[in-house]
Amino acid sequence: MKLAVIGAGAVGRSVVELAGEHGHEVVAVADSSTAVVADGADGRGGDAVGVDPDAVVARKAERGIVGDDDPEDALAADYDVLVEATPTTLGDAEPGFSHVTTALERDRHAVLANKGPVAERFGDLRAAVDDSDGDIRFEATVGGAIPAVSTVEDIEPGHVTAVRGVLNGTANFILTRMAAEGLDYDHVLAEAQDLGVAEADPSFDVDGTDAALKCVILANVLSFGAVDDPADAREFTLDDADVSGIRDVPGSALRLAAEDGQTVRLIGEATGETVRVAPRLVPENGTLAVSGTQNIVQIETSHAGRLNISGRGAGGPETASAVLGDVGRLE
Amino acid sequence: MKLAVIGAGAVGRSVVELAGEHGHEVVAVADSSTAVVADGADGRGGDAVGVDPDAVVARKAERGIVGDDDPEDALAADYDVLVEATPTTLGDAEPGFSHVTTALERDRHAVLANKGPVAERFGDLRAAVDDSDGDIRFEATVGGAIPAVSTVEDIEPGHVTAVRGVLNGTANFILTRMAAEGLDYDHVLAEAQDLGVAEADPSFDVDGTDAALKCVILANVLSFGAVDDPADAREFTLDDADVSGIRDVPGSALRLAAEDGQTVRLIGEATGETVRVAPRLVPENGTLAVSGTQNIVQIETSHAGRLNISGRGAGGPETASAVLGDVGRLE
Numbered sequence: 228m229k230l231a232v233i234g235a236g237a238v239g240r241s242v243v244e245l246a247g248e249h250g251h252e253v254v255a256v257a258d259s260s261t262a263v264v265a266d267g268a269d270g271r272g273g274d275a276v277g278v279d280p281d282a283v284v285a286r287k288a289e290r291g292i293v294g295d296d297d298p299e300d301a302l303a304a305d306y307d308v309l310v311e312a313t314p315t316t317l318g319d320a321e322p323g324f325s326h327v328t329t330a331l332e333r334d335r336h337a338v339l340a341n342k343g344p345v346a347e348r349f350g351d352l353r354a355a356v357d358d359s360d361g362d363i364r365f366e367a368t369v370g371g372a373i374p375a376v377s378t379v380e381d382i383e384p385g386h387v388t389a390v391r392g393v394l395n396g397t398a399n400f401i402l403t404r405m406a407a408e409g410l411d412y413d414h415v416l417a418e419a420q421d422l423g424v425a426e427a428d429p430s431f432d433v434d435g436t437d438a439a440l441k442c443v444i445l446a447n448v449l450s451f452g453a454v455d456d457p458a459d460a461r462e463f464t465l466d467d468a469d470v471s472g473i474r475d476v477p478g479s480a481l482r483l484a485a486e487d488g489q490t491v492r493l494i495g496e497a498t499g500e501t502v503r504v505a506p507r508l509v510p511e512n513g514t515l516a517v518s519g520t521q522n523i524v525q526i527e528t529s530h531a532g533r534l535n536i537s538g539r540g541a542g543g544p545e546t547a548s549a550v551l552g553d554v555g556r557l558e
Numbered sequence: 559m560k561l562a563v564i565g566a567g568a569v570g571r572s573v574v575e576l577a578g579e580h581g582h583e584v585v586a587v588a589d590s591s592t593a594v595v596a597d598g599a600d601g602r603g604g605d606a607v608g609v610d611p612d613a614v615v616a617r618k619a620e621r622g623i624v625g626d627d628d629p630e631d632a633l634a635a636d637y638d639v640l641v642e643a644t645p646t647t648l649g650d651a652e653p654g655f656s657h658v659t660t661a662l663e664r665d666r667h668a669v670l671a672n673k674g675p676v677a678e679r680f681g682d683l684r685a686a687v688d689d690s691d692g693d694i695r696f697e698a699t700v701g702g703a704i705p706a707v708s709t710v711e712d713i714e715p716g717h718v719t720a721v722r723g724v725l726n727g728t729a730n731f732i733l734t735r736m737a738a739e740g741l742d743y744d745h746v747l748a749e750a751q752d753l754g755v756a757e758a759d760p761s762f763d764v765d766g767t768d769a770a771l772k773c774v775i776l777a778n779v780l781s782f783g784a785v786d787d788p789a790d791a792r793e794f795t796l797d798d799a800d801v802s803g804i805r806d807v808p809g810s811a812l813r814l815a816a817e818d819g820q821t822v823r824l825i826g827e828a829t830g831e832t833v834r835v836a837p838r839l840v841p842e843n844g845t846l847a848v849s850g851t852q853n854i855v856q857i858e859t860s861h862a863g864r865l866n867i868s869g870r871g872a873g874g875p876e877t878a879s880a881v882l883g884d885v886g887r888l889e
Contacts (some may be wrong), residue, residue, distance in 0.1 A: 374712060534868070538862065
């Protein structure tokens with residue numbers, strides 16, 4: 228498949244680097260202000276040979292640009308699948324939302340790593356897909372390398388009663404270190420920032436917003452998947468989520484929990500009716516008590532009991548792996 | 559999709575009972591000597607309305623038959639997907655193998671819960687698929703409700719370096735109970751048989767054959783998935799597996815292991831080169847030490863680290879869930 232990769236952050240760059248290994252060709256790449264479009268994909272004739280992945284990534288690293296073209300040229304290029312990997316934005320979820328609808332209006336597919344459109348405008352996305360020959364997939368928006376969305380799809384959302392888990396590696400790393408070392412939140416946050424596990428402004432992760440967006444996406448999948456007519460589905464957005472983060476978890480809570488063989492994890496849960504994210508007591512050696520930056524998704528099913536899937540929830544190559552898995556499913 | 563369900567054991571009956579919930583219709587069911595074919599699917603005209611699932615299951619329970627037709631009538635019926643759920647046989651994997659090729663020769667699809675053809679004649683199956691407009695899927699042959707095969711497919715076999723896990727619930731139940739209660743193998747085997755977790759002749763499970771067949775299937779998926787030309791792939795059969803079971807694991811081994819925070823599990827591992835099943839020491843609280851009849855599949859990937867998927871590895875509804883997931887993927 229020919230890919231237009233919109234977004235040249237860690238995920239976009241990893242998709243550019245790994246696409247070839249999966250048998251796909253990158254014909255266009257865009258960051259927020261520049262683009263590169265391969266000859267042949269630019270509508271001016273010629274054979275499409277794809278961009279040079281290493282050159283594009285190097286150019287971005289050295290000069291901060293991906294090419295001399297304009298992002299509009301990437302959106303207009305001759306691609307099969309548009310990969311939306313720009314930063315998550317809330318509310319109107321722009322510009323990511325319009326990147327996706329542009330692809331669908333051209334009867335192309337879109338694969339999202341950007342949570343914004345899927346969490347905040349699921350109904351609008353569904354309508355755009357219904358009017359298009361193209362389709363969307365968004366495995367990479369939930370749990371990185373963990374195949375959460377496709378597993379729920381295969382079991383069928385009508386047969387999934389709940390999905391819960393540890394969905395943010397930054398918060399989980401902090402809680403794991405607090406428990407392991409008996410340290411307070413501020414101390415461990417500083418350590419996490421030094422390691423690059425937490426951002427300079429960590430709120431998106433530690434306040435539970437990132438985990439909540441993922442749960443909102445899962446709730447939308449469950450809700451829309453359980454009905455035949457999208458008009459009958461309840462649509463979720465971040466506003467519907469009941470969210471508490473980890474800033475106020477004191478070290479003493481973890482020490483007390485440990486005396487009872489328990490610990491604390493930031494757990495997100497989605498059903499077709501509710502979305503909740505909060506720190507919760509879990510058994511210390513239990514399935515939900517994954518360590519460090521690991522994520523786990525626990526799927527409750529009607530006929531097949533509980534499935535647990537754990538793995539790396541974030542990272543360029545991990546998320547790119549999920550994106551390229553989705554591209555493969557669209558072939 | 560219209561399904562012909564060949565095999566009326568626990569899995570076949572569960573598929574018959576659950577197909578309607580997934581939006582599919584059962585048009586024929588066969589056991590080893592009888593069949594029922596719905597009006598309209600029998601080639602004599604009329605609208606296909608599907609068999610009555612409850613009636614078929616009741617008839618099998620009360621009279622030991624599914625209907626007054628002949629199994630050949632089910633194979634000849636007008637179906638979209640043949641579900642092969644007859645007992646696993648080794649070597650030539652008949653009659654299951656021929657059920658599948660009959661469907662493919664008619665350009666229909668086949669979904670297998672029967673491990674025999676996939677473990678013992680993978681190359682022949684691939685050739686039959688290549689000559690057909692139909693396709694095969696076999697998620698239900700490995701790990702019951704756990705989406706092992708489709709997850710490996712989505713990551714792409716060329717990017718999976720190994721798959722390992724606890725793949726037999728009977729053996730795992732026995733080892734879990736031996737460790738928990740300090741009892742010997744014979745005692746716990748008797749308990750397992752009373753509970754219906756182990757068969758009267760438990761060898762298939764406790765000797766590691768069942769786990770080995772699942773690993774052989776995974777090795778075939780990895781091997782054939784890593785090359786473009788099937789002629790270049792190494793084909794695995796049960797003979798290629800290096801297999802040790804749990805009959806000779808003494809209670810003392812588990813007690814010694816526990817002193818070190820470890821326990822024993824029957825672990826199967828497949829790469830594109832080797833298949834091994836043996837009892838192994840694993841950390842007591844570690845990921846591989848699932849309890850009771852649970853299964854776990856651990857997938858090592860090139861770019862996305864390790865994925866762990868645990869859940870119910872067996873059971874009528876659980877396995878039927880995997881079969882119906884495969885039917886959905888064929889639509």
